[in-house]
Amino acid sequence: MITALRVFAAGVVGQAISVFARFMTAPRAIWQGIEPVPRQRVYFANHSSNGDFVLLWTVLPAPLRRQTRPVAALDYWLKSPLRAFIGRDVFNAVLIDRRPEARTTDPVAQMVEALDKGASLILFPEGQRNMSEEALLPFKSGLYHLAKTRPEVDLVPVWIANLNKVMPKGEIIPVPLICTLTFGAALHLSPDEAKDAFLTRASSALLALAPAPLGKA
Amino acid sequence: MTSPHLLWLLSGVGAILLVASIAGEVLRKRLSADGHNSVIENLNARIAAWWVMVILLGIAFLAGKTGVVLLFALASFAALREFLTLTTHSRADHWSLLACFFIVLPLQYYFVLIDWYGMYAVFIPVHVFLLLPVLSALRGSTKDFLVRVSETQWALMICVYCVSHVPALLYLQIPGFEGRNVILIAYLIFVVQLSDVMQYVWGKLVGRTKIAPTLSPSKTWEGFIGGTLTATLVGTSLWWMTPFTILQAAGMCLILTLMGFFGGLVMSAIKRDRGVKDWGHLIPGHGGFIDRLDSVIFAAPIFFHVTRYYWSLT
Numbered sequence: 001m002i003t004a005l006r007v008f009a010a011g012v013v014g015q016a017i018s019v020f021a022r023f024m025t026a027p028r029a030i031w032q033g034i035e036p037v038p039r040q041r042v043y044f045a046n047h048s049s050n051g052d053f054v055l056l057w058t059v060l061p062a063p064l065r066r067q068t069r070p071v072a073a074l075d076y077w078l079k080s081p082l083r084a085f086i087g088r089d090v091f092n093a094v095l096i097d098r099r100p101e102a103r104t105t106d107p108v109a110q111m112v113e114a115l116d117k118g119a120s121l122i123l124f125p126e127g128q129r130n131m132s133e134e135a136l137l138p139f140k141s142g143l144y145h146l147a148k149t150r151p152e153v154d155l156v157p158v159w160i161a162n163l164n165k166v167m168p169k170g171e172i173i174p175v176p177l178i179c180t181l182t183f184g185a186a187l188h189l190s191p192d193e194a195k196d197a198f199l200t201r202a203s204s205a206l207l208a209l210a211p212a213p214l215g216k217a
Numbered sequence: 218m219t220s221p222h223l224l225w226l227l228s229g230v231g232a233i234l235l236v237a238s239i240a241g242e243v244l245r246k247r248l249s250a251d252g253h254n255s256v257i258e259n260l261n262a263r264i265a266a267w268w269v270m271v272i273l274l275g276i277a278f279l280a281g282k283t284g285v286v287l288l289f290a291l292a293s294f295a296a297l298r299e300f301l302t303l304t305t306h307s308r309a310d311h312w313s314l315l316a317c318f319f320i321v322l323p324l325q326y327y328f329v330l331i332d333w334y335g336m337y338a339v340f341i342p343v344h345v346f347l348l349l350p351v352l353s354a355l356r357g358s359t360k361d362f363l364v365r366v367s368e369t370q371w372a373l374m375i376c377v378y379c380v381s382h383v384p385a386l387l388y389l390q391i392p393g394f395e396g397r398n399v400i401l402i403a404y405l406i407f408v409v410q411l412s413d414v415m416q417y418v419w420g421k422l423v424g425r426t427k428i429a430p431t432l433s434p435s436k437t438w439e440g441f442i443g444g445t446l447t448a449t450l451v452g453t454s455l456w457w458m459t460p461f462t463i464l465q466a467a468g469m470c471l472i473l474t475l476m477g478f479f480g481g482l483v484m485s486a487i488k489r490d491r492g493v494k495d496w497g498h499l500i501p502g503h504g505g506f507i508d509r510l511d512s513v514i515f516a517a518p519i520f521f522h523v524t525r526y527y528w529s530l531t
Contacts, residue, residue: 026298028498168308175314176294178302178497212492 010089017090018058021051025166025179029059032209033185034156036061040120041154041186043068044143046136046206047124048164051174056122056158057091059181069114070122071107073098094121108145115150125202131169136207139199147189147198154186155202159209182209220397222458223278226407230271237264256421262502270500270509274406278399283330285402286384290326295506296376296514297322299497303487304368309358313349313369321345322377329381332388334531341378346370375514376507382517389521389529394460404459405473405520408452409512412474413481416444433485445474460528472523473516480515484508 021027029036045056053070060068074095077087087093094114097103111121123146125139147155159182167174187205189198241261249257277288301314321341328337350366386401420440428436449470456466484507488496497505507514525531 026295026497026499162302165306168311171308171311173315175301175311176298176318178298 006089010085013086014090017054017086021054021058024174024176025055025163027055027059027179027181030180030182032182034154034183036064036183038064038067039154040115040118041156042115042121042123042143042146043156043158043183044123044125044202044206045158045160045181046130046210047126047128048130048160049167050129051163051167052124052160053091053122055160055163055179056181064120067118068120068122069094071096071111071124075099094119098127108142108149111142111146112149115146115153125199135210136203139203141195141199143202144189144195144198147187151189155188156186157184157202157206157209158182159184159206159211161211180211182211184209220400222397222400223403226400226403226455226458227271227275227278230407234264234267234271237267259502264502266500266502274403278403282384282387285387285399286326286330289380289384290322292506292510293322293326293377293380294318295497295499296380296510297372299505299507300372300376301369303491303493303496304372305361305364306369307358307360307365309356310353310365310369312356313352313366316349316352317369317373317377321349321373325377325381326384329385329388334385334388337381337385341373345373349373379514379518380510382521383513386517386521386524388531389525390531391460391524391528392530394528400458401520401524404452404455405517406513407455408448408470408473409477409516411451412444412448412477413512414444415447416440416478419443419447429482429485432482432489436482436485441478445471445478448474460524469520469523473520476516476519477512480511480513483515484511 034041043056045052053072057065057068057070070091070093072087072091072093072095074097076083077093077095078084087095094110096107096110097105098107111123114121123143125143126137127140127142128137130137143155146153161180161182162177163179165175166177166179184205187202193201241257241264244257245254245261248254252258273288277284280287297317301317306314325337325340328340349369350362353362353366353369383402383405386405387398389398389401391398417435417440419442420435420437423443424435424437424440426438427434428438428441449467452470452473453463453467456463459466459469461469484496488494495504496507499505500509503509
């Protein structure tokens, strides 16, 4: 009974968050390199706002959305019961521990386990929110290890544009502006590709999707 | 708030859309069976979106003054979201942007709703114009300051101030026209949009000479003259449902179609400068809210003031 209630509440809250995200940002998905079809995928995106995965999750068609789990930081999402409810129940996040010294489970193993159960993943390879002036921070190696362990899975770059203007650093109330999510062509690890070469290739594939600045197009 | 004339007009529009839908289907069967002809596909998307817009407008008319004010407040919100996405602003403008959406916009429509003409006529051009830059100035960033505050003010004038003059038409007091003001809105939108549609049709059929090639490749003299004349002719023939005589209706339609055309031209110039084709993507086939509203935005305040000055008691 309690479980059923929790599942129901999670569904309602998920819908509410999604409607709110649409109201604020009218997000537009541009399927430039792939089609929105139910294939197993790891979506990897730039990370400038806490709303990033919500927006990505929102623009996926419902059947894909049900199978897609964001990979998120355990230390952030388990801080309060409300966050834990949203992280675990609403978004069914794969919660990984970013602190190598404290963790008991390997993040890559957790992601692989989720993939083996049929889920698709949303991953932010920068590892943290990008507060710098750079377009992208250097990628962490998780994406490479994932690509190496499960080479058949599509790695799809997704550029999320404008969300950092909706909610700039340090602001609490979001301002309504239109956001665009561009889905690029899927990447796979080449047979003898080295870690750094692969991460650079993935990073430039993502960066290539960023729209030109206004007035420069 | 319904009147027999409104039902006539809505049924007329319904009939036009029905013919358009059938024609669109026939064209699709003949020329674009597998969906490869983008002009035909876009035409059908436009017609489908027209059905939705007309039905929404019809529902708002049934819901009365509050419904109409609410519908245009929502349209303003969507338009403002599109406009401010393309303007220059920095992190220092966050509060002023929030104020635009969550204070200025609701207040403007509230003033319209309570029929406080003295306030809604000056609120954005005077009070907001002076106070909003203060919010940005207080945050201390001076880079591009004038550009930032000017573009934000422009966004408010276009998307909130001008659009709010459409529901404001409901409050004019025209002797002998009591209870039928909704016709003014329906008439304004019908004539302006018919002019847009007919400019598109004439342009596609016989358009050769471009008016402003740097602004818009689709605006031609043939389309412009054909469209505005057709809409003026049809609008004039509907004079009997308005407070105007035949001659006055003709003049009014000419003003409406010209202002509508100017609106499209100016808004195209902004899009060109920002390097986008459409303002948004929420109305399939048409683009964004501003793409569909640009002509109404320019026509509404002029229509409101001319009607108010010559016909209204208030």
